[in-house]
Amino acid sequence: SQTIHQWPATLVQPVGSPLSLECTVEGTSNPNLYWYRQAAGRGLQLLFYSVGIGQISSEVPQNLSASRPQDRQFILSSKKLLLSDSGFYLCAWSGGLWTSGSVSYEQYFGPGTRLTVT
């Protein structure tokens, strides 16, 4: 079975400090990977997605960047955090448009990282 890990679970960082959040997936190969940010009690905003190693699509211009150094690893980074970067960050994976010859639309989420910038 597939599992997705995120760490750390919570993080408190001062303004201007760097950020690195990591996400890894087990039990699948060549997944599509996603980073979302969620405001309190609201829907999810797509930040970045990746369909392969080194392939990153940015959805929202911001103070963040993403990288995919390995097939099942997705990293969210910032060089200098802003107060507005605070939020709940979620990593997700999907099998993409085709999985084993059939269409697969399911998307699965990690446990999330609560980031507070002070």
Next chain:
Amino acid sequence: TQLLEQSPQFLSIQEGENLTVYCNSSSVFSSLQWYRQEPGEGPVLLVTVVTGGEVKKLKRLTFQFGDARKDSSLHITAAQPGDTGLYLCAGAASGTYKYIFGTGTRLKVLA
């Protein structure tokens, strides 16, 4: 820009009551997912609907995809306190790898 509007935003009901949550868009989606999320956790997938007019049931939850694949509904029969949470719909657009999330419906079921 594709948007998914959910209604209502908040719902507080008594145990045993029925409720319906709506997810609407002007865009066509190749599939639509429903998730439930607990505070401080990631969303958990409940169901995926793909075909226009499709109806799926998950115990007391009934999901329907609109004929034109632009809208969906979630109906809960005899709600229980364990149904409390944030319900999210998400649409996958054809030919893309992106999912558009709805604005969310926060449900509270009182014992």
